[in-house]
Amino acid sequence: MNYFLVHLLVLAAILPWVQCDAPPASTLYLSETNTTFSINLPDNSSDVYIYFSSPAFSWVAVGAGDKMANSLSFIMYPSANNKNVTISPRIASGHSEPTFAPEIQIESLPGTTINNDTLVLNAVCHNCRTWRGGSLDVSSTTQPWIYAFGPDLELQSNSQHAPLRRHHAYGHFTMNMVQASGAGGVPEPSTVMNGAQLVGAEKEDNGNQATVAHAILIAFAILVMTPINVVLVGLFKTFNLHIWFSVLVMMFIIAGFGLGISISGEYNRSKHFSSPHQVLGFITIIAFLAIGVLGGFQSRQLRVPSTNAPRQATKLDTAHTWLARGAWLLAVINGGLGLQFASSPMHTRIIYALVTLALTLPMVIVYLLVWRRQRVTKEKFDEDRDVVLEAYYLSQPKPIH
Ligand code: HEM
Numbered sequence: 493m494n495y496f497l498v499h500l501l502v503l504a505a506i507l508p509w510v511q512c513d514a515p516p517a518s519t520l521y522l523s524e525t526n527t528t529f530s531i532n533l534p535d536n537s538s539d540v541y542i543y544f545s546s547p548a549f550s551w552v553a554v555g556a557g558d559k560m561a562n563s564l565s566f567i568m569y570p571s572a573n574n575k576n577v578t579i580s581p582r583i584a585s586g587h588s589e590p591t592f593a594p595e596i597q598i599e600s601l602p603g604t605t606i607n608n609d610t611l612v613l614n615a616v617c618h619n620c621r622t623w624r625g626g627s628l629d630v631s632s633t634t635q636p637w638i639y640a641f642g643p644d645l646e647l648q649s650n651s652q653h654a655p656l657r658r659h660h661a662y663g664h665f666t667m668n669m670v671q672a673s674g675a676g677g678v679p680e681p682s683t684v685m686n687g688a689q690l691v692g693a694e695k696e697d698n699g700n701q702a703t704v705a706h707a708i709l710i711a712f713a714i715l716v717m718t719p720i721n722v723v724l725v726g727l728f729k730t731f732n733l734h735i736w737f738s739v740l741v742m743m744f745i746i747a748g749f750g751l752g753i754s755i756s757g758e759y760n761r762s763k764h765f766s767s768p769h770q771v772l773g774f775i776t777i778i779a780f781l782a783i784g785v786l787g788g789f790q791s792r793q794l795r796v797p798s799t800n801a802p803r804q805a806t807k808l809d810t811a812h813t814w815l816a817r818g819a820w821l822l823a824v825i826n827g828g829l830g831l832q833f834a835s836s837p838m839h840t841r842i843i844y845a846l847v848t849l850a851l852t853l854p855m856v857i858v859y860l861l862v863w864r865r866q867r868v869t870k871e872k873f874d875e876d877r878d879v880v881l882e883a884y885y886l887s888q889p890k891p892i893h
């Protein structure tokens with residue numbers, strides 16, 4: 493009898509372990525990026541358990557739905573101290589940055605960590621089976637999902653609103669919801685595709701190139717073309733060339749500006765056009781247009797037949813010159829603001845600062861040369877005029893007293 497009791501006790505001790513067997517799950521495994529996403533749907537509640545692990549790109553996301561618009565995305569990125577994972581549930585309204593959905597109650601569970609640069613999330617969501625814009629079909633064996641990887645940039649934040657840069661790759665897959673249903677619990681880590689299937693090939697996305705093109709077009713116009721333009725007009729006095737070159741500079745600036753407007757709609761931080769970078773950008777562009785208009789009036793003044801005297805700077809000339817200098821400075825400052833706004837890496841910001849400095853010094857030298865030449869020309873003209881006047885007075889008959 494005692495023997496039987498001992499057996500019973502041993503069985504009772506083992507039973508909970510047997511019941512604690514891995515919870516049922518469906519798993520997406522992407523071998524190229526070593527990314528695992530598993531879900532479990534407990535049949536005694538409306539929770540959803542999630543296991544999600546991936547190497548740390550700036551961000552990694554999985555979304556319930558067949559396309560970005562209206563899908564519920566679970567976006568994860570490293571926390572501010574790079575030791576934990578921030579999970580941000582977001583809903584997108586279209587092909588633009590998804591917005592944080594505060595009504596989604598998702599909780600990180602023990603085991604969530606960053607391990608050897610791999611983000612590991614164990615989580616439970618209490619109301620993820622329906623959301624504004626969609627729902628999970630728990631009876632489906634082919635529930636549509638999407639995934640995406642952020643660009644290889646640094647992002648560390650505790651905020652669920654953290655600004656994201658557009659993905660560098662994305663894809664579609666389906667999951668078997670029936671297989672994932674049963675006893676509840678966080679799915680076990682796995683490196684095997686199970687109950688999930690990729691739909692189509694993963695797609696590379698070069699969307700961030702528009703931002704880079706925006707920056708390069710304007711920076712090239714400001715940092716490279718404008719100094720050449722100053723030399724053309726200041727040192728070589730080639731006014732016609734200056735006019736055509738200025739038109740070219742404006743074309744670069746306007747093209748970059750157009751790209752700036754179009755990318756603004758993609759991000760939560762820029763879609764209201766109210767960031768300092770965008771506001772200063774608008775002011776700078778208006779200043780550049782005003783310079784062009786002033787230049788147009790000046791070119792009419794230049795057509796007036798001139799004497800040999802050095803042309804005295806008109807009020808229009810002074811306004812044009814100082815507006816151009818001011819706009820140039822604003823544009824340089826705004827480039828720095830843009831890099832900060834786009835969370836560009838520190839080395840890019842340092843390179844920008846160094847290039848700006850390296851180009852500003854020769855500009856100062858050119859300005860000094862122009863100023864010296866203007867003074868010398870004026871002194872020479874004054875001297876010549878004195879000589880001519882003196883000769884004139886000498887040639888005049890002396891008055892008889
Ligand atoms: C800053 C954040 C994001 C931006 C600016 C963005 C922007 C875009 C754009 C412009 C497209 C169209 C690209 C093309 O035509 O090839 C697109 C497509 C796509 N994106 Fe995003 N996206 C962002 C975040 C996400 C996230 C978090 C996910 C996944 C969870 C995702 C998944 C997809 C997928 C699957 C597509 C393919 C088309 C579709 O299904 O709608 N995106 N995205």
Ligand code: HEM
Binds near residue numbers: 704711826836
């Ligand atoms: C003088 C004018 C401007 C300059 C020099 C400039 C320069 C820059 C630079 C250097 C970046 C960083 C790009 C990167 O790191 O990849 C940037 C980003 C950006 N610019 Fe401008 N920009 C100017 C005007 C504007 C204007 C007028 C707008 C729109 C109204 C605009 C919209 C944006 C947006 C939305 C981003 C950030 C995109 C992101 O977060 O990924 N910019 N700009």
